[in-house]
Amino acid sequence: xxxxxxxxxxxxxxxxxxxxxxxxxxxxxxxxxxxxxxxxxxxxxxxxxxxxxxxxxxxxxxxxxxxxxxxxxxxxxxxxxxxxxxxxxxxxxxxxxxxxxxxxxxxxxxxxxxxxxxxxxxxxxxxxxxxxxxxxxxxxxxxxxxxxxxxxxxxxxx
Numbered sequence: 001x002x003x004x005x006x007x008x009x010x011x012x013x014x015x016x017x018x019x020x021x022x023x024x025x026x027x028x029x030x031x032x033x034x035x036x037x038x039x040x041x042x043x044x045x046x047x048x049x050x051x052x053x054x055x056x057x058x059x060x061x062x063x064x065x066x067x068x069x070x071x072x073x074x075x076x077x078x079x080x081x082x083x084x085x086x087x088x089x090x091x092x093x094x095x096x097x098x099x100x101x102x103x104x105x106x107x108x109x110x111x112x113x114x115x116x117x118x119x120x121x122x123x124x125x126x127x128x129x130x131x132x133x134x135x136x137x138x139x140x141x142x143x144x145x146x147x148x149x150x151x152x153x154x155x156x157x158x
Contacts, residue, residue, distance in 0.1 A: 004045040006038060007052045010063040013105050013125050015070020015088035017042075017050060018063035025065055035067050042068035043083040047090075054093035054122045061125040071103035095119055097136055104128065109136040 008017035009032055019038060023029035042048055048068075052058055070088045071078060078087055091098040096119050097109045106128045107119055112135055120127065139147070152158055 001041065001045040002047065004041050004048045006048065006050055006068070008038075008050065008067065010058055010060050011050055011052065011088075011091060011105075012060050012063045012066075012070070013127070014062075014072060014103065015048075015091075015100060015105060016063050016066040016072060017068045017070065017088075018065050020065045020067045022064055038068045042070075042087070043078075043081075046086055048088045049090040049092060050088065051092045054095035054119070056122050056124055059123045059125075059127075071100065075103055095122065098127075099130070101128075101130070106130050107133055109134050111136045112138070 006017065006019075008019040009022060009030075010018035017038075019032050019036075020034050021028040021031055048070075066072075069078065069081070069083060072081065088100060091105060095111055095114045096107050097111075098105045099108045100106065107116075108130050110116065110119060110133060116129065116133075148158070
């Protein structure tokens, strides 16, 4: 596969994501659906994009449980563990779009009406901003048509 999209309960600064458990694994606060193959896909697909709402409980410095590996815990860790793919490339939220520099999540653009402080407050670590952070471009008329008329004509997702 070339690309993968997912939405997990937590994502951390290294791009690891969690769809297994909130809290301690043996005595969890919340038991989630689990991997469902997400771990294997994250290790083998070329690019992974996360879509989620931007909330502090979702953006932790480290996930409670790493279901799907991002950049794990150190430079070169993906290769060390035999993961062939590039890993997480993009995180798209309702506040901002993030990418990864030096295997760490950074804000690349902020949506209209959202400020840097809003993003900082919704993040569980001191998130970095790219040097050229700008305002997120709105979708074009063709992109909106594709989403609303062809991909989601019954309004299931929007």
